[in-house]
Amino acid sequence: MPKPLAIDDALLAHLGELARIRLPADRQEELRGKLQQLVSAFSSLGEVDFDVDGAPEARTVTPAELRADEAETPPSVADVLSNAPQTAADCFVVARVIEP
C-alpha cells in the first residue's frame, strides 16, 4: 500500500498560487484537512487496472455540425463592459502588474 500523499504547506501554497486563492490561517487549515481527506480517498483510483484497450470510443461530447463561417455583429462596447467592476475610457481597469 503506497504512503498517502500529504498536502503539506508548500503544496497548499503552490495550489493557492495556481488557483489565485489565499485564505486566513484558520480557514487554510480547515481547507487543508478537507483536501487531504479527499486526496487520500481518491488515490484509490491509481490502484485500479482499467481495461479499456480496444473498447469502442464511448460518446460523451458529440460535436454538432460546425456553423457557417459568417461574420456576426459583435456585442457593443457598452454591453461588454456592462458588468465590469471598474472601467475607464471604454476599457476594463486591470490589476497593476508592474511595480512603480
Added chain:
Amino acid sequence: MSNTPTSATAIARAIQNGEVRATDIVTAQLDRIQRVDPELGAFCSTFSERAQQGAARLDERQKAGEQLGPLAGVTIGSKDNLLVTGEPASAGSKMLATFCAPFTATSLQRLEQHGGLLLGRTNMDEFGMGSTTETSSVQKTRNPFGHDLVPGGSSGGSAAAVAADLCPIAVGSDTGGSVRQPAALCGVTGLKPTYGRVPRYGLIAYASSLDCVGALARTAEDLALWLDCCSGQDGADATSLPTPEPVAKLLGERQDLRGLRIGVPRELNGEGIDPEVLAATQKAISQMRDLGAEFIDCALPSAKHAVPAYYLLATAEAASNLARYDGVHYGLRSEHEALGQQSSIDTTTLSRSEGFGPEVQLRIMLGTFASSYGYSAQFYERARLARRALQCEFQGLFEQCDVLLSPTSPTAAPHFGDKQDDPLARYMWDALTVPASLAGIPAISMPCDQTSDGRPIGLQAMAKHGNDGLALQLAHVFQQHSEHHLRRPQL
C-alpha cells in the same frame, strides 16, 4: 389556484381553448409565491413584469384566434445559473451578486418562443457545487415536506418551487445529479437529458463535459413537453446535438411495460443505501413487474469508482471554468486595503478569496491539484480512464437491457447541517447519480414512495444515449399506475 389547472399540459390546453387567461395564471402564481415563498426560499427573485407582459401578449393572440405554442401560459422557474436578459443571475454566489445578464440562455429563449412565461430565478448551491442548496450565498431554501429538511441540490430552489406548486415547471442544471437528487428529495419528477440534447449556451459553466440543462415538474408528461420545446442544435453550443424526434407523442404509445427489459445494477442497489429507500425501490420494481416489465440482475463494476472519477474531473473542469472570475471583466472586485500596497496579493487573488464560498474554493483547489503537473497522471488521467471504463460497461448493459433502475439518492432528505464538515460523506450522496452523468446518458427521477416520517423517496431510470423518450415513457407509465407524484406537502 384551486379552480385553475396546475400541470403544464393542462394549463397550456386551457389557455389554447380560451378557458382561462394567461394573465390570471401569472397573477395566481405570483400571489402564491408572495404567500408561500417567504418561508420556503425557493425563488431568489421574480420576473413579474416580464411574465405579466408575456401573458398579456398571449391573451391578445388567443383573443385574435391565433395558434398559440405548446407551452402557452405555462409559468416556468429558472435556476439562478441560467441567463435572462436584463435580470440578475448570481449562480448562488457572492462573486456574481451584482451580475445582470446581457442575453438569454438558448434553452429559456426557446421556452418563451413556445409560449412559456419565465416567472423568476430559483435558488441553488453556489455554482452548482453542493447537494443541499446550503452553499448558496443568496438565501436558505427549505424542503416543502419539512422545513427542517434540505431540498437537495444543487437545483434545490427549482425542486422546492415545483413541490410547493409555485410553478408547474422549473428549469435546472444537472452536472452530477443536481436535477434528479433534489427532485427525489422534494417528491417531484426531474429529468437530466442526454448530454448535448438541450443547448448549454447561457448556462453559467461548472464542468463543461458534464453540465446538462434539465427540468423538474410534477409529471413525466410535463417534462416531455418541456424537452420537445428546448431540444436541438444551437450554433452557439458546439456540443449541442442535432434536433431529435419529439418525445411527447411517444408517451401515449405505451399503456404498460410489456416487452421492456429493465436492468437493476447491483452496485447501485445495495451497499450504502438506506433500508427504507431500498424497500421502496423493491416495491416499485414489483409494481413494474406487474405492468409487464422483465427484470434483469446485472453488474456495473466501475460504479464504485464513479464518485472519485466524477469529483476529480468535475473539479478540474471547474478550476478552469472559474478562472474567468478575475475581478476585472465581471463579478466581484475586492476593495481590500492591501491592494496597491502588497504586490504579492493582487486584485484577482483577493477578489477570488472574498467572492467564492468555502465549498467552491475547496473544489477549485481539488481540481487544481488533480490537473496540475506532477499529479495529473495519478489523478486526472486515472479519472478519465475510470470514466471510459464506466461508459463501456453502460454500453454493454444497454445491449441486454432497455432501461437501468436504481434509487436516485441513498437517503431521503437529510436535515440542515448533516455531515457539513465531512466532504467525502457528502460527495458519497451523489454515488447513484454520477454514473449517468459520466456516461452522458439520459436519466429521470420519479417519486416512488415515502419514508415512515413522510419524506419523499425517488426512483431513477437511466436509458441509452439519445433515448430520453424511453426514460420518459417508463416514468409516464409508472405515473399512470401510481399516485406518488401527486402527493403534495402541507404548506
